[in-house]
Amino acid sequence: MTQKDILHFWRNVEIFNLPDLDVKNIKLLNGENKLPWETDKSTKKDKKRIYTLFFGKVSKENVIKQIEELFPDEKENQWKEKTIGFTCLSSIILDEKGCPDAKSYTLASFVLGLDVLKKCREISSVYRLLNNVSDEYLERFNILKTTDDENPKGNSVTREFIEKEIAYLRSISQWNDAEIKVYFTEKEVGKNIEVDYAFLNSFFLDDLNQLIDDYTELSSTVQSYLTLQPTQKRFDLIKNKKNLFNTINPEQLTEGKWPSTPKYGLCTAQLGAVNTIFKELGNSSGIQGINGPPGTGKTTLLLDVIAQVIVDRAKAILNIGIDNLFEKGEKIDIKDKYLYIYPLNAILQKNYGIVVASNNNSAVENISKELPQAKKIDKYGENAAFPYADYFGEYAKEELTGDENWGILAAALGNSKNKNKFNNLFWKSFLKDEKGNLIGNGKNKAIIDENAINFYNYLVKNQDLQKQHQDNFEIAKKEFISLLEEFKIFKNTAIDFHNRFDDYSKNVQRKTDLEKLKDENKNYEDQLNTELQKLTSEQKRVEKERDALKTSLDAINTQKPIFFFFHKLFNTQSFVKWNNEINQVWNEFNNISLELKQINNEIKKVESEKSNIINRLKNIQIELEQIEEFKREYENLKTQLCKDYQIEKVNIFDENFYNKDLKDIHLLSPYHSEKIAKLRSKIFLKALDVHKFTILANAKQFKNNLNAFFDMILGRAKVSDELTTTLWDTFFFCIPVVSTSLASASRLFPNMIKNQIGWLLIDEAGQATPQSAVGLIQRSKRCVIVGDPLQVEPVVTIPKSLVDKLISYQNVESNWSPYNTSVQQLADRISQYGTLMGNDEYSIWTGFPLRTHRRCFNPMFDIANEIAYNNQMVKGTEDKEECEYIGTSCWFDVKGSGSGDSQVIREEIELLKVKVDELRENGYKGKIYVISPFKLVANECEKILKFYEKVQCGTIHTFQGKEADVVFLVLGSHPEKEGTRKWASSKPNMLNVALTRAKKRCYVIGNKELWSQQPYFDVMINKME
Known part of the structure; x- marks a missing residue:
């Protein structure tokens, strides 16, 4: 099994995606009346009418039944709820005259997939057949491609064409017993807006095809995502307090913080997660999984991530200088006009753009709406901390979020409706007459409403105020640097304190050991003193005896016989007597002298040992004094953090850390105080000021690039991959965050540009199928995957028996099946920081675990905690x-x-x-x-x-x-x-x-x-x- 096999398997699964047919908003194409486009209908000058034909209204239940007949599942429960709703076989988009173009036809891929299965052909042939669909369509509808027109039109569709299409569909869907009826919708869209072609097939099929075709170009993030073996180097943050302690080291503390109420800070796991994200991904690429059970503050965490990315870009701006932001402009010809685009400095490309995506549309909306809302920061009220907070707030209109906004921080751009809405409310508007028609000039071009309150007009008015904004930038720069320096001083103090913890712990044990050693040595010294005292007394006694013997020898010598030589020669009785007497005394003297020597030697030995002990005690005392000095410094640093930075002692992770219950630790806010929170939020807000004055000092370049950007995303202009990146990062420079559903991502970023997006934040990833994010991950340099595998699982509409067949066909392991895994689980398996969930029979490694729950009363909390989270969660309310x-x-x-x-x-x-x-x-x-x-x-x-x-x-x-x-x-x-x-x-x-x-x-x-x-x-x- 290879990574390419996995991609093939996922593509095969997506082939059988059953598109939804919105039966409430379609009309049956009546066979007796004129075709809708054959009747005269008026449209506004700035609008065009488009029709979409849908061929067949097919019950999804019937399609599933056909598959299950081919691949019955004996284990399938008979009571399982049936798949409801309808799908269709194909669709085609027509202009106001009923003419299709080269791109307007879509054949539902499941039609070919089912046909291949019925005919027992290789599933791989579906891809080849899909590639032939476009050419066959052009031939059926007599559309001739030329080198001059990449999207030529065919003749107006007649009933004869429709009957031919029905016959074609009947030939490849013989399993469908129902009559193939034709339905249609009609709507008006902007004249210059590119048609959003009906998306009948899987939203992810094109991405998977491209990844397979360009397999050698897989990004490092996708390769990590598809790695066959989960990471073996793991740090369990629940079982090992030391691992958790390391994640909240102030060394990783970010400078920027979302300007919410300063009173409250991130709890331990939240802070550890943010720190880990920037430690692991800040200067590199990769994926970090975050396990967020319900109510554990996933959104709050992501806000701080967003704040720091903006701070990082502000620091990059300072390094580059506002005069070096753009390169020389390039003129790009498109249709009836041209664009003038200024390439953005390479340092600012592919690094700082933030995309928030989710399989859950409400999760995406929550992020994009909350970021700009004034009520989500501490802006109002008598004691508001940030009443001055504003980032082009005048252009963050209430219609974008449904509430009052403080800044234009995010844009929901996932579909054409949202793109047009954002363009009209934020960027540019045109003059209209009383009927709502655009007012044109002599060249039949719409006239810009120069009095409208929008960002385009704002930039136009500021183009000639470059010097004023450069001066404002210098002021903001100076204040930004000053705030960063202030934070650095605090951070270094906190780092110094935190990093002393291990030494402090060692010193505590060392002090205990030294005190014990000191006592042992002191006792030994006392023993030596006692022994020395005994030896000294013995020495004196022996010396006294020796002196007495010496006196006796001297006395005996005076009694030596006269003419001693002759007495000795003849061995006289006098000599013998004298000699015996002196020999006896002399022997005693020698013996006592030897004893004295032994005593003296013993005394020297004891004195030497005592000297060693004294030195040892001296060294012990020196080390004890050093430990006391270290402790004083440690306590002084703690006092400094409390006094100078107003951090409560409970939030300073000190020597009591390991004595605390893990649940109590999770309720803390490490190194948080209102003072530090305000400082970090000021850094973020000042970073926005740096952005603001940089934009205004380069108003012309931003105006041109943003103009081209909106033309690009609205389908009015196509540019190269290089300029696409420039335009996107110009937009991200102004509006830091873009939100989209995973399903819409490939249309929002149609160019598969590797690592184009600096930061991808996927929310509710536990309910996203594994293949749904792979295309967006390929486009992203850093991926933060947030979710919970113990909540809603991915919804898979095709039968498990077919998925199992596709698994065996592609020879991949079943754990890559959307029935068995999710985006979250694939991210968790390669995340080093996490914990094991489950029991001895079944356990799963999850990413960085958030555990402080602040939503539910009991008994809901207690029940959920026991059944899903091994009682690891902590109740914070x-x-x-x-x-x-x-x-x-x-x-x-x-x-x-x-x-x-x-x-x-x-x-x-x-x-x-x-x-x-x-x-x-x-x-x-x-x-x-x-x-x-x-x-x-x-x-x-x-x-x-x-x-x-x-x-x-x-x-x-x-x-x-x-x-x-x-x-x-x-x-x-x-x-x-x-x-x-x-x-x-x-x-x-x-x-x-x-x-x-x-x-x-x-x-x-x-x-x-x-x-x-x-x-x-x-x-x-x-x-x-």
Whole structure:
């Protein structure tokens, strides 16, 4: 198995994507009347009319049935909810005259895929057939390509053409018994807007094709994403406190901080995650997974990442200088006009652009709307910390976010509607007459509204004020540098303190050891003194005896016989007597002298040992004094952090760190204080000022490039890859963040430019199929993947039996299947910093774990924590008693009978209505979410509550990323269909998501006896009344 095999497998899966047909907004093409484009219809001068034909209205359930007949799955549960909705076989876009062009036809790839399967041909042939579709279409519709026109048009479509297309589709979809009817839509779009061609096929198919074709050009990030073996070098942040301690080292503390209320800082794991992101990715490329359970502050974390990227670019601006931002301009001819584009300095390209993407549209909207909103920063109020915060706020219009904004920080550009909206509100507008038609000049060109409040006019007015803005830039630069220096002084102090921790810990143990050693040596010294005293006494005694013997010898010598020589010669009696006497004394003298020598030697030995001990004690004392000095310095640094920077001692990670419970550690905000938070937020805001005055000092270049940028993304101009990068990074320079859904990314960034995007932040990645992000990852230098594999899993519409067949065909391992993995899990497996989740039988390595939960009251928190997170999460909020509900969270036991195969229990639905009415009668006026594991149950809830305000019903997929004070969980499930309950309880994900949508109350409606027999639900029953 190779990485290319994985890409092939994913492409094969995407071939069978079933596009949605919006049956509510299509009309049947009547066979008797004129074709819509054959009638005279007027359009506004600045508009054009387009028609989209959809061939066939095919039940998705029927397509799935065809696949399942080919690849039956014996394990497939018969109760599994059916795929609902319709799809179509092909589509074609026509202009106001009914003419197609070379690009306007799309054949749904699943049609060819199913045809290949039916004919038992190699699945790889689908790709070749898809490549032939365009040429065959051009031939069928008589569209002739020329070198002069890359997108030529054909003749107006007639009924004959339509019948031929139906016959063609019937020939390749013989499995479809239904009549192929034709439907259409019509709409008006801007005259200069490139048509957004119907996207029938997978949003990811083109990207996968290109990655396979250009396999040797895979970026390092994609290669990491597809690495066959997960990282072996792992740092568990839950089991090993030391690993967690290292991640919050101030050495990695970022200068910039989002200007939220300074009172609150990031909690331990959040700060560690931000630090790790910049440590691992800041000066390189790569992927970092962040595991964010519900309510753990994923968005808050991402805001600080965004703030630091902007600070980093501001520092780069200072290094480059505002006069060196752009190179000499280039004239680009396009259609009936030309563009003048100024290439951006290479240092500012492919490094700082930020794209926030998600499979979940609401998650994307949340980020792009929250960034500019004034209420999301500490701007208003009597004690507001940042009342002056403003980044081109006048041009961040309320219509963009639905609220008052403080700056133009983000743009939602994922689809053509959003692009046009942003262009019209932010960039440029034109004069219109009373009927809303554009007013043209003599050349029939629209006239720019020079009085409109937009960024284009603002830049035009500032083109001649370069000197003034250069002066303002110098002031902002000086203030920015000053703030950075102030932060650096603090940071160095904090680093010095934090980095002393290991030495401090060693010193504590060393001091204990030294004190023990000191006592041992002191005791030994006392023993030596005692021994020395004894030896000295003995020495004196022996010396006294020796002196007495010496005196005796002297006395005996005086008694030596006269004529001693003759006495000795003849051995006289006198000599013998004298000699015996002196020999005896002399022997005694020699013996006592030897004893004295031994004593003296022993004394020297003891004195030498004592000297060694004294030196040793001296050295011990010196080392103890050094330890005390180190401790004083350590304590002084701590005092300095507390006094000078107003950091509470509890938030200084000192010698007490390892004695604290891990849950208590997660509630802390390391090295945070209001003073430091304000300083870091000021750095971020001043970085924005640096950007602002840089833009204004280069107003002409930015105006030209942004003009070209909007022409490019709106389809009015095409430029080279090099200039595409320049235009995107010019836009990112002005508006730091762009949001898009993963599905729209390939259209927003149609050029597959490797590492084009500096920073990719993927939110709710646990519910994204693994193949959905690979194209965007190829375009990105650094990827931060945030999500939770224990919440909503990827939705895969094609049968698992087919996916398994494609796995075996491509010879890849099953863990690459969208049924078994997600974007989040692939990112987690290559992230060094994380933790193991699960039990001994099944465990999974997750990325950097966020663990401080600040959303749910109990029992929701306790239940979710136990069933999904091994009780690792920490509750960061206190429950409050409130009386507007219908009691505490509880389980309403309902024993209904059910009917047929439906999962709907009528008694549960009726009780739900009663309880919602009670809730409203008690004065609760807020949002209510009604969640069920089953679509049919959710639909019945919707029917009975559809006229209730602020009540939303659905499955968990409806509510991922959302929250409400009150949630009703309506379980349903036919009493005799245990398989339905086993499915709902096969993993903790469904129950985890449902519970954690509820901030204050969760009311469960269902059969206690039946659900108590299922895993996870038994825990909920035990913890609920």
